[in-house]
Amino acid sequence: MLPVGEPRWRRRKEARPGEIVAAALAVFAEKGFAAARLDDIAARAGVSKGALYLYFETKQDLFAAVVRDAISPNLAAVEVAAGAINLPFAVIIRALIEQAAEMMTVSPVGPVAKMVIAESRNFPELARVWHDEVVARMLGVLTGLIERAQAKGEVRPGDARFHALALIGPLLMGVLWREVLTPVGAAPLDLRALARQHVDTILAGLLAEGGR
Amino acid sequence: MLPVGEPRWRRRKEARPGEIVAAALAVFAEKGFAAARLDDIAARAGVSKGALYLYFETKQDLFAAVVRDAISPNLAAVEVAAGAINLPFAVIIRALIEQAAEMMTVSPVGPVAKMVIAESRNFPELARVWHDEVVARMLGVLTGLIERAQAKGEVRPGDARFHALALIGPLLMGVLWREVLTPVGAAPLDLRALARQHVDTILAGLLAEGGR
Amino acid sequence: MLPVGEPRWRRRKEARPGEIVAAALAVFAEKGFAAARLDDIAARAGVSKGALYLYFETKQDLFAAVVRDAISPNLAAVEVAAGAINLPFAVIIRALIEQAAEMMTVSPVGPVAKMVIAESRNFPELARVWHDEVVARMLGVLTGLIERAQAKGEVRPGDARFHALALIGPLLMGVLWREVLTPVGAAPLDLRALARQHVDTILAGLLAEGGR
Amino acid sequence: MLPVGEPRWRRRKEARPGEIVAAALAVFAEKGFAAARLDDIAARAGVSKGALYLYFETKQDLFAAVVRDAISPNLAAVEVAAGAINLPFAVIIRALIEQAAEMMTVSPVGPVAKMVIAESRNFPELARVWHDEVVARMLGVLTGLIERAQAKGEVRPGDARFHALALIGPLLMGVLWREVLTPVGAAPLDLRALARQHVDTILAGLLAEGGR
DNA sequence: CATGAATGAGTGTTCATTCAT
DNA sequence: GATGAATGAACACTCATTCAT
Numbered sequence: 001m002l003p004v005g006e007p008r009w010r011r012r013k014e015a016r017p018g019e020i021v022a023a024a025l026a027v028f029a030e031k032g033f034a035a036a037r038l039d040d041i042a043a044r045a046g047v048s049k050g051a052l053y054l055y056f057e058t059k060q061d062l063f064a065a066v067v068r069d070a071i072s073p074n075l076a077a078v079e080v081a082a083g084a085i086n087l088p089f090a091v092i093i094r095a096l097i098e099q100a101a102e103m104m105t106v107s108p109v110g111p112v113a114k115m116v117i118a119e120s121r122n123f124p125e126l127a128r129v130w131h132d133e134v135v136a137r138m139l140g141v142l143t144g145l146i147e148r149a150q151a152k153g154e155v156r157p158g159d160a161r162f163h164a165l166a167l168i169g170p171l172l173m174g175v176l177w178r179e180v181l182t183p184v185g186a187a188p189l190d191l192r193a194l195a196r197q198h199v200d201t202i203l204a205g206l207l208a209e210g211g212r
Numbered sequence: 213m214l215p216v217g218e219p220r221w222r223r224r225k226e227a228r229p230g231e232i233v234a235a236a237l238a239v240f241a242e243k244g245f246a247a248a249r250l251d252d253i254a255a256r257a258g259v260s261k262g263a264l265y266l267y268f269e270t271k272q273d274l275f276a277a278v279v280r281d282a283i284s285p286n287l288a289a290v291e292v293a294a295g296a297i298n299l300p301f302a303v304i305i306r307a308l309i310e311q312a313a314e315m316m317t318v319s320p321v322g323p324v325a326k327m328v329i330a331e332s333r334n335f336p337e338l339a340r341v342w343h344d345e346v347v348a349r350m351l352g353v354l355t356g357l358i359e360r361a362q363a364k365g366e367v368r369p370g371d372a373r374f375h376a377l378a379l380i381g382p383l384l385m386g387v388l389w390r391e392v393l394t395p396v397g398a399a400p401l402d403l404r405a406l407a408r409q410h411v412d413t414i415l416a417g418l419l420a421e422g423g424r
Numbered sequence: 425m426l427p428v429g430e431p432r433w434r435r436r437k438e439a440r441p442g443e444i445v446a447a448a449l450a451v452f453a454e455k456g457f458a459a460a461r462l463d464d465i466a467a468r469a470g471v472s473k474g475a476l477y478l479y480f481e482t483k484q485d486l487f488a489a490v491v492r493d494a495i496s497p498n499l500a501a502v503e504v505a506a507g508a509i510n511l512p513f514a515v516i517i518r519a520l521i522e523q524a525a526e527m528m529t530v531s532p533v534g535p536v537a538k539m540v541i542a543e544s545r546n547f548p549e550l551a552r553v554w555h556d557e558v559v560a561r562m563l564g565v566l567t568g569l570i571e572r573a574q575a576k577g578e579v580r581p582g583d584a585r586f587h588a589l590a591l592i593g594p595l596l597m598g599v600l601w602r603e604v605l606t607p608v609g610a611a612p613l614d615l616r617a618l619a620r621q622h623v624d625t626i627l628a629g630l631l632a633e634g635g636r
Numbered sequence: 637m638l639p640v641g642e643p644r645w646r647r648r649k650e651a652r653p654g655e656i657v658a659a660a661l662a663v664f665a666e667k668g669f670a671a672a673r674l675d676d677i678a679a680r681a682g683v684s685k686g687a688l689y690l691y692f693e694t695k696q697d698l699f700a701a702v703v704r705d706a707i708s709p710n711l712a713a714v715e716v717a718a719g720a721i722n723l724p725f726a727v728i729i730r731a732l733i734e735q736a737a738e739m740m741t742v743s744p745v746g747p748v749a750k751m752v753i754a755e756s757r758n759f760p761e762l763a764r765v766w767h768d769e770v771v772a773r774m775l776g777v778l779t780g781l782i783e784r785a786q787a788k789g790e791v792r793p794g795d796a797r798f799h800a801l802a803l804i805g806p807l808l809m810g811v812l813w814r815e816v817l818t819p820v821g822a823a824p825l826d827l828r829a830l831a832r833q834h835v836d837t838i839l840a841g842l843l844a845e846g847g848r
Numbered sequence: 849c850a851t852g853a854a855t856g857a858g859t860g861t862t863c864a865t866t867c868a869t
Numbered sequence: 870g871a872t873g874a875a876t877g878a879a880c881a882c883t884c885a886t887t888c889a890t
Contacts, residue, residue: 005352012256016874029331029333030333030862031334032244032245032246032330032331032333032334033246034244034246034247035246035334036247037858037860038859038860038861039859042858047875047876048875048876048877049860049861049864049872049876049877050875050876050877050878051875051876052861053860053862054873054874054875056378058860059861067864074314074398075391084309114329115329116334116392117326117329117388117391117392118244118326118329118330118331119244119330120326120391120392120395120396121242121243121244121395122243122244124395124396125250127393127395127396127398127864128397130393131393131396131397131398132385135393135398136398155267156350156413156416157296158409158412158413159405159406159409160269161399162382162405162406162409162410163409163413165382165385165386165389165406165410166382166406166409166410166413166414167387168382169381169382169383169384169386170374170378170380170386171381171383172380172381172384172388173377173380173383173384173385174377174856176329176384177377179329179332179344180328180329180332180339180342181283181332181337181339181343181347183332183333183336184332184339184340184343185340185343186343186347186348187373190850192373193374194371194374194378197370197371197374197375197378198374198377198378198381200370200376201368201370201375201414201418202378202414202417204368204416204418205412205413205414205415205416205417205418206413206416206417206419249883249884249885250884250885250886251885253882259850259851260850260851260852261851261852261885261886262851262852262886262887262888263849263850265885265886265887266849268851270886271860271885271886272884421857428823438649439798440853442693453757454757455757456668456754456755456758457670458668458670458671459670459758460884461879461880461881462878462880462882463881464883469856471855472854472855472856473855473856473881473882474854474855474856474882474884475853475854475855476882477853477881477882478854478884482881482882483881483882491739500785508645510672519700524685529657536816538753538754538756540754540816541750541754541812541815541816542668542750542753542754542755542817543668543669543754544750544815544819544820545666545667546668546671548819548820548843550819551816551820552820552821553820555817555820555821555822559817559822560822580837582833582836582837583829583830583833585823586692586806586829586833586834587833587837588674588831589806589809589810589830589834590793590806590833590837590849592803593805593806593807593808593809593810593834594798594801594802594804594806595765595805596805596808596809596812597801597804597805597808597809598801598805600753600808601801603753603756604752604753604763604766604768605756605763605766605771607756607757607760607763608756608760608763608764608769609764609766609767610767610772611797617795617798618798619796620800621794621798621802622798622801622802622805623740624794624841625792625794625799625802625841625842626802626837626838626841627841628792628840628841628842629837629838629839629840629841629842630837630840630841673862673863673864674863674864674865675863675864683871683872684871684872684873685864685873686865686866686867686871686872686873686874687870687871687872689864689865689866690870690871694864694865695864695865731873813869
């Protein structure tokens, strides 16, 4: 069955977890948690089913690892933007939203978000992680910026959290559009273009008279 | 079993499918499709497991019925708004968004949306139904209004679909917030207040100079 | 595959648990707990594997039911003997030991004892049940008889519990001999004859000079 | 790793099998054969799982080695007693029984017996070994002594094997009591005291009138 | 119509055994 | 010799679906 001389398996302790998580991301994203079969994940990762259990205790643990791995690399971008305090509000926001659109385009944030949404009731812990480590942080940065800008009279008054959701919401909608609707025939969506246009509009609305 | 004097017609028989769908909605919404057990749905509907098969061929059929039932009553509201062509753009939009917020608050749109998102890969048919009967129609109405307003110079130029997504996105985000994050400890969200503030802001941004 | 006209299964809610427990006893006795396969038990009971779970939550529960079922019918015999207080000690003991030998010959006490011994560490609860409901009761009856006889000067002094174990021990040994050694070629053992000879000898030793 | 000045010869190499068998005894005794995990045995022996296979072909082989190792050291004691032919029967028996009680207290006969009982059906070979090398020999010695004593009129007539089982049975019962019942809360048992009292009683019963 | 006992294919998890290093 | 990563067959348990009653 195997090519002659090919080892039945390679000893790759360091690389394995990453490969498995990548395979799991693909299968979970496609099937959802419950419908994903460990057989499929193992096959896609090129290992036996038993090998999964060398690195992850249960299917849930593997799922959690997938979510965590998709989260962490994306935190930096958000945090960085928080530092640039002395730039004008509009400049920071524009950079941040476009960066977010970029990230949502190139990283598997969409599939993971879909999974978190889908499994939030069955695995509240995941939703909690997602909230604490992604949503709350991102929203914290945004509301901080907005409140500071409001204090300076740059931004119209109003609940800062609502403003933040108004900034982000269309991006989320775009991501879900791509995940859910495009595969069933809906027109594709240029997330970056959506972000650019949205930020123009919303800034036009947000910026107080004096802020323009 | 029924109290004497009960209406002659068998209320139960006609009501059964509706009761089952309602029970199924509750269980699907809570567990997701795969993790929902027909035992639980039957128990919640107060019927035997076998009875489910008198009305629905498979679990998927039942799921489809749930989605359809949750969709149809909400279509009217959208259609109505489409007719009011001669009112100013801002007035129509304000009414439409607030109506949508209301609907999202009182009807199970949230749970159903969550399910559609979750199962879109496994049951593309559902996503298609959702797209064709909900999203496309709603978006069609909105883009129509926007394009007409752009033609009149009321609304700033730009891709009408993007504008529509910018209008709706924050509402979707609010709904998902309530479905996913509030249950795990995130601050609750007043969807109507979010809608009101968002519509103010976005209209301020959308309306062209001359349109104000 | 099935004979024409034969129903695929019969509805036998009342009979099933007993049939399953009987099948389980046979398989557990033969293989031990861990090596027993539910497939085999189901096949022997003439039901599907799934049907087992209609009556027993887990393999352990089924095992516990087997032990309990083997225990309860045997309690009566012990209790009865306790009542015959006014007969001479030797008469009671003779009757009791021979009765015990009879019971050990015709009921599955041997296999069950073997199982309890084997699985005592993994399922202490079973050993506890066995102790409380079988051993302690039996020993309580015996020590009570012995102590009363000692008080009357019928039986030589000494720890009553040790005397009781000396009475029972050879029977247990005989049972285990039949379970463990006879199947691998050891000479078969007439448990009743062993009991008769043992009770003669031990009574000769136990009875005090005045008691003979 | 080893302290300087350690003997030149590799102590480990020769000791390994013994260490593994000792670890295996502990784990098998605690869990039973099927539930014992080679991982645990390896860990307890301080070697890798793979190393087990350098010394034993299969789990069964290891199990057999455990049984054999527990058996052999105990054979001597029995054989010795067989030689002391010219002492009175009572003296020999008293010594032999008390020696057996001692052995059962300090050596792992109890756990091993439990295992043999438990696995006799699945590994008849073990039961055979146990029978041939332990039970048959011990019983042979005892029945020889008894028959000789009967011939001399020292011991009452009757099946010598039954007499032997009556001598040993209570000790076996004591051992199993300690293995099975004491761990689940039954009163502890002084095996030596049980042996002393039992031998007094049974000898009183066994010894013919003239033998006293 | 309605029931619920019964089915059996499907899947997560375990663990004795192997073998490249 | 020794390691421990990897395997894969085996098994307990689940649950959508069926059908005699």
